[in-house]
Amino acid sequence: MKPQMRRVVKLGRSTLAVTLPKEWVEAVKLKKGDYVLAEEGGENALRISKLKEKYYTAPKVCVINVDSIRSKTLLNRLIIGAYNVGHELIWLQSRRGFKPEQMVEVNKVLQKLVGLHIVEQTENIVLLQSLADPSKPSLDNSIRRLHLLTYSMLDNILRALSEWDKSLLDNVMFTGGECDKIYWLIIRQLLTAVTDKGVSESLGVRSYLWLVGNRAVVRILKTLIRHNESICKGVMKIIEHGIKPDKETLSKVIEIGRYVLQTQTETIDALLVRDIEKANSIIDQIIEKAEEINDISFKIASVVSDDIVKTALLNIIAELKCSLLDMKAIAEIAINRGTEESGSYITIESGVRSEETLRESVSKGSR
Incomplete structure (x- = not known):
């Protein structure tokens, strides 16, 4: 594919984006929802490649639209809920931009949640990532x-x-x-x-x-x-x-x-x-x-x-x-x-026992 020039466009207040060449998209069979890997390729260069799912599974991202939230307490509870159900990435977005009091509340809730941190923050986006291993401790x-x-x-x-x-x-x-x-x-x-x-x-x-x-x-x-x-x-x-x-x-x-x-x-x-x-x-x-x-x-x-x-x-x-x-x-x-397993008071047996077998068991137990 020949080198192609692309114009940088602005999305929202602070996010910049470029479109991908159609020829390359078709060649690698890239479709909506796929992930690409962006790496530095030298001075002032960026290399983009399609990720192969068999080598990498991207974590699910929970996107919270802050602009749609009217209650002062709902944002905190949504963050806690997203954390509880196991989302590794929680994306807070606001087209109007985050208010100072909203960021104060976000930081307050982060103090309550082990391993959840802000890894990226702009005027319109706050990306939270959980670094806690859910398998530890027991x-x-x-x-x-x-x-x-x-x-x-x-x-x-x-x-x-x-x-x-x-x-x-x-x-x-x-x-x-x-x-x-x-x-x-x-x-x-x-x-x-x-x-x-x-x-x-x-x-x-x-x-x-x-x-x-x-x-x-x-x-x-x-x-x-x-x-x-x-x-x-x-x-x-x-x-x-x-x-x-x-x-x-x-x-x-x-x-x-x-x-x-x-x-x-x-x-x-x-x-x-x-x-x-x-x-x-x-x-x-x-x-x-x-x-x-x-x-x-x-x-x-x-x-x-x-x-x-x-x-x-x-x-x-x-x-x-x-x-x-x-x-x-x-x-x-x-x-x-x-009572879920056999012990001093309980015996867990598999299968169905006949009435005669049960009577014999009771008889032995009473001797």
Whole structure:
């Protein structure tokens, strides 16, 4: 093909483009949607070649038309959604150009998402790329990490209440932000594992039921973050109010909090090792403890005279009780998971057994 001159044209406010020679397009059988590779070919030269699909599969690009978004909160949620479902490239485009406040919001949401960065930015285009490997870390490690962060939040809150030291609450909200990062990363892993068997195996997922169960578990752990943030605000309000509850009342509230922390640790352990007996015991204990917490709330309501302190303490206890009941739900998931394979209490057999064989099995088991 003879050298041909092409005029550079402008698309939008800042994008420049050139058309491809028809003769070359037909020769390489290039069609709409194909990808080409652009490489520097020497001084002031650009070499373009057609990519062969068997050697390269371009990542899907999620294009978000920012101009069509009217709500101030929708852009952030669309970015999070695109990240969660596994898009490696997220293309934000605006013919009118991005407003400063829009870029502020984009940068805020990037702080919540592990591995998502701006790799290209112009007046009309912002290209986000996820550099996070969805197959790492394993789901068990991610869940344990999220648990430890939520544990740390409540532990600091209880220390602040016990030592009457508001400064211990400074890191609680920051830890909540870190929890959000882990949460969105796990959601991305789970949704990617649904369609990618390789990722699913790398994450240690034994069945698709695990994906459903883990989705519920991380959602519950995210709820714990909100409970802890609410408890933190309540403790801060009491300390700033300056009226310290009596020693017995304070001790009872802290005792409930410590029980929640212990139960949370035991529940996550039961889930990850599929300990049916331990999970069942946790459920029984939580049901019993919930009744005890109701009695404690009633007593505190009758002995604390200051209305601000009373309201704050009752709200704190209510949030702690909710956290405890959330652990009950995770323990139930642990039991469900334990029934998916043979163990001390369960035997999984394939095929259909006759009534006679079943009677023989029952007879042997009763001896």
